[in-house]
Amino acid sequence: ATDGSANLWDNDYPFGGNFWSDYEGEDNNYGPLQNILGYSDGLGDARYTKWGITDRYPLMKPYGGSRDIGIKTVTASKTYIPYNYNQTITLNIKIINYGQQTETFNCTAYYDSMLIGELGISLPSRGLKPNSMIVRIPWETTGLTFGNYTVTANITILLGEEDIVDNIYKIWVKVVVPGNVNGDNIVDMSDVGVVLRNYGQSEP
Structure with missing residues (x-):
């Protein structure tokens, strides 16, 4: 990590920053802006900011030889x-x-x-x-x-x-x-509506 003039505590993407035990963000995206959905890259999607410092790429897990x-x-x-x-x-x-x-x-x-x-x-x-x-x-x-x-x-x-x-x-x-498509234990027109709205769709 570096403490530069902008007080950024990370080594840029894709190397990441630091592990913060109180970080509560999620890791669902990837990329320099952490906005591309579909792959978890080990870096938090949201920045970690505390005590006037910013880590743009907080680690979800600490570095090291740990098993996890x-x-x-x-x-x-x-x-x-x-x-x-x-x-x-x-x-x-x-x-x-x-x-x-x-x-x-x-x-x-x-x-x-x-x-x-x-x-x-x-x-x-x-x-x-x-x-x-x-x-x-x-x-x-x-x-x-x-x-x-x-x-x-x-x-x-x-x-x-x-x-x-x-x-x-x-x-x-x-x-x-x-x-009963919608799970309410009643077969009625609401189930037909669900089918019609999704007719023709398939798994990606």
Whole structure:
């Protein structure tokens, strides 16, 4: 970091600045202006400003040889599952290796307390930049009754891992009446409206 005439405490992009334990920003973007969506580059999207100093590229994780993996997001291919349709949906789990060595670990998914699936993973390091991958676990939903279900993904806690808060991630899905698109357990014209507004769309 440098303390120049403008009191900027960073080494410009893409090298980044410092790690601040009280920084509460997110890392969803990349680029010199941190405004390009779609890739986490290990640098906070918002500047860190305190005590008259500015770090334009605060680090999300400290540099060093520490071991650290985390779950960034979990999404399901369907949030509302039609009852008795016996569908297999896919859980998409984005995992990041923040450390500086290849890590081998397990990723496990549950609904409530029931096992959905487990995969063994090897995720290489990219040095000072986080490396990510998306793990896909299929979920056979046959036999689920009406109601809300909590889906939990977790990854193995590494020996000596400093940050274990993001080793677990939870979302919810709901089993609904067939044809109930918006999840309110009533099939009516509002569901038709949702379908019409999204007719012809597909996954990017």
